[in-house]
Amino acid sequence: MTFPQVLGLHHVTAIASNAQRNYDFYTQILGLRLVKKTVNFDDPFTYHFYYGNYYAAPGTILTFFPWTHISKGRRGVGMATEVGLSVPEGSLGFWKNRLQQAGVIVNSPATKFGEEYLTALDPDGLKLELTVAKNVARDTRLPFETSEIDATKAICGFHHTTLTLSNIQPTAEVLTDILGYRLTEQDVNRYRFVTDTVTEAAIIDLVEAPGEASGVVAGGSVHHIAFRVQDDAAEMALREKIVAKGFHVTPPIDRMYFHSLYFREPGGVLFEIATDVPGFTIDEPLESLGTTLKLPPQYEPRRTQIEAALPRLIV
Numbered sequence: 001m002t003f004p005q006v007l008g009l010h011h012v013t014a015i016a017s018n019a020q021r022n023y024d025f026y027t028q029i030l031g032l033r034l035v036k037k038t039v040n041f042d043d044p045f046t047y048h049f050y051y052g053n054y055y056a057a058p059g060t061i062l063t064f065f066p067w068t069h070i071s072k073g074r075r076g077v078g079m080a081t082e083v084g085l086s087v088p089e090g091s092l093g094f095w096k097n098r099l100q101q102a103g104v105i106v107n108s109p110a111t112k113f114g115e116e117y118l119t120a121l122d123p124d125g126l127k128l129e130l131t132v133a134k135n136v137a138r139d140t141r142l143p144f145e146t147s148e149i150d151a152t153k154a155i156c157g158f159h160h161t162t163l164t165l166s167n168i169q170p171t172a173e174v175l176t177d178i179l180g181y182r183l184t185e186q187d188v189n190r191y192r193f194v195t196d197t198v199t200e201a202a203i204i205d206l207v208e209a210p211g212e213a214s215g216v217v218a219g220g221s222v223h224h225i226a227f228r229v230q231d232d233a234a235e236m237a238l239r240e241k242i243v244a245k246g247f248h249v250t251p252p253i254d255r256m257y258f259h260s261l262y263f264r265e266p267g268g269v270l271f272e273i274a275t276d277v278p279g280f281t282i283d284e285p286l287e288s289l290g291t292t293l294k295l296p297p298q299y300e301p302r303r304t305q306i307e308a309a310l311p312r313l314i315v
């Protein structure tokens, strides 16, 4: 039987500029695994990089469109402004040193909702928050390990994502009435919403900032966030709920590794619903994920042309 509910975050997609710099930062400095090297299905002369844990599990997948000549975006209202990544207890000192040594802009550890976190900016200015979950025993996701980052330090996947909004109410209603989240905590203008369907990648923070300027989605900002559902039946059940609430939502779109719906929530952030199936091993084995350029069938006849146009990536 289908479980017709949202299972936390599936992936977060952001915009980068230089592909090589993005690849080096996320694989070498943060130690994530490149789990899929493909192209933007709507713009096949641009890469689409997917980083995640070894298993490329939904809830660990941070993806990028590297557009070489993109201008720099600006954080502000109507966008996802923070990407929270879960790290093990006791690892923040390691991360602070590591990031500083790599020349990354990083703050001293701080605390919100009783959880310690470290803010760092990726090379394009995307705001990352390496966060130690309150109940550390809960993060059961197996991280990807590298020669420099073992499982006592490695990033496990998403902890939260933050949306900054001029008025949280309409977005909060989407989270609670459609997506099954509930408000659990509030601190000044930050409201924490959690889904009980999963124990990881289960948190969305809404920050209400009525005086703040609108954000500009470009380099270093989040393009959209995707919520996870089990399968197509769950996705279509959810689609009916979204339509019933009066939102314009796309039909299901085949993204090769998952099936997606998109709608813009009333606060301005692009939301996607993405299925667990078929998953990232549909076109290459688990052991060699991300090692060759994968194209969807519609672009395979143009492979030579596409490969020639993409920036060369040294791995």
Ligand code: ZN
Pocket (backbone or CB within 6 Å): 011, 013, 224, 226, 272
């Ligand atoms: Zn997406």
